[in-house]
Amino acid sequence: MTAEIIDGKVIAAELRARVADEVARVKREHNLVPGLAVVLVGNDPASEVYVRSKRTQTQAAGMTSFEHKLPADVSQADLLALVAKLNRDPAVHGILVQLPLPKGLNTEAVINAIDPAKDVDGLHPNNAGRLAGGFEALSPCTPLGCIILTKSVHASLEGMNAIVLGRSNLVGRPLVQLLLNENATVTIAHSRSRDLPDLVKRADLVYAAVGKAEMVRGDWLKPGATVIDIGITRIPKEDGKTRLVGDVAYQEALGVAGAITPVPGGVGQMTVACLLVNTLRAACAIAGLPKPAV
Numbered sequence: 001m002t003a004e005i006i007d008g009k010v011i012a013a014e015l016r017a018r019v020a021d022e023v024a025r026v027k028r029e030h031n032l033v034p035g036l037a038v039v040l041v042g043n044d045p046a047s048e049v050y051v052r053s054k055r056t057q058t059q060a061a062g063m064t065s066f067e068h069k070l071p072a073d074v075s076q077a078d079l080l081a082l083v084a085k086l087n088r089d090p091a092v093h094g095i096l097v098q099l100p101l102p103k104g105l106n107t108e109a110v111i112n113a114i115d116p117a118k119d120v121d122g123l124h125p126n127n128a129g130r131l132a133g134g135f136e137a138l139s140p141c142t143p144l145g146c147i148i149l150t151k152s153v154h155a156s157l158e159g160m161n162a163i164v165l166g167r168s169n170l171v172g173r174p175l176v177q178l179l180l181n182e183n184a185t186v187t188i189a190h191s192r193s194r195d196l197p198d199l200v201k202r203a204d205l206v207y208a209a210v211g212k213a214e215m216v217r218g219d220w221l222k223p224g225a226t227v228i229d230i231g232i233t234r235i236p237k238e239d240g241k242t243r244l245v246g247d248v249a250y251q252e253a254l255g256v257a258g259a260i261t262p263v264p265g266g267v268g269q270m271t272v273a274c275l276l277v278n279t280l281r282a283a284c285a286i287a288g289l290p291k292p293a294v
């Protein structure tokens with residue numbers, strides 16, 4: 001048996017096309033053009049790649065992209081001043097500050113400064129708290145993408161045993177909340193959890209977001225499980241080049257899982273597509289329009 005490969009590229013492209021349709025509609029009917037501002041501090045090459053793909057895809061969906069590059073030694077005050085300016089700018093409906101920030105900057109203070117209505121990362125305590133309370137909220141993009149990928153395999157997650165490996169604010173914790181909203185039974189595991197393989201063995205749905213290359217082995221998995229691999233690590237190859245791997249030993253898992261996301265070509269694609277969804281939703285909410293169809 002070999003697992004079904006969940007094609008994040010195809011599913012993300014479909015989602016982006018639906019976003020583009022809705023963007024065209026709000027432009028036509030309400031003269032509203034959603035705008036996304038991305039703030040990049042410092043010049044981490046990997047971050048620059050993500051920021052570039054965000055820009056390309058934002059524009060392809062018919063939205064406006066604003067990019068702000070600041071030097072790694074920018075002061076906290078200058079960064080906060082930029083956030084305040086973006087909060088006031090009526091052409092900006094979404095603000096994303098690329099993380100992690102360089103040392104010396106206070107990430108929490110920066111996130112707290114973002115207008116919760118424009119917080120398309122869903123990181124502001126207002127949104128995180130609303131999500132945890134079961135209220136409507138802007139939710140982090142990667143977890144949103146994970147739910148969509150899971151639903152491409154299972155129409156309903158009700159009563160399924162899900163395990164989330166990792167408890168970060170950007171992925172693990174919000175993913176737990178979204179899974180609860182889907183009526184899954186959720187186990188949260190992390191670096192201090194015991195008997196990880198046994199915990200994973202019980203899960204119908206496995207979400208790996210620990211950032212440790214190929215940590216989850218094939219023989220940890222329940223046969224037929226759906227595996228969503230959120231990790232992305234660049235490792236050196238023999239020829240001096242590098243390749244991307246996830247948190248799951250992919251080749252091993254292929255022989256056991258029922259369905260699995262590849263890295264690259266899985267969750268990462270969905271993250272950017274869901275950022276477009278959140279920007280569209282934020283723009284409609286700020287403009288007082290009904291919720292868009294995506």
Ligand SMILES: Nc1nc(=O)c2c([nH]1)NC[C@@H]1CN(c3ccc(C(=O)N[C@@H](CCC(=O)O)C(=O)O)cc3)C=[N+]21
Pocket residue numbers: 049050053096097098099100121141142232244263264265266267268269271272
């Ligand atoms: N405030 C904030 N929000 C984020 O959502 C955020 C962030 N900071 N900092 C960095 C991480 C990383 N991230 C990715 C986005 C797209 C891909 C992606 O498109 N990956 C492609 C491959 C990319 C490649 O080839 O390098 C794929 O998996 O197919 C990956 C990772 C968003 N992040």
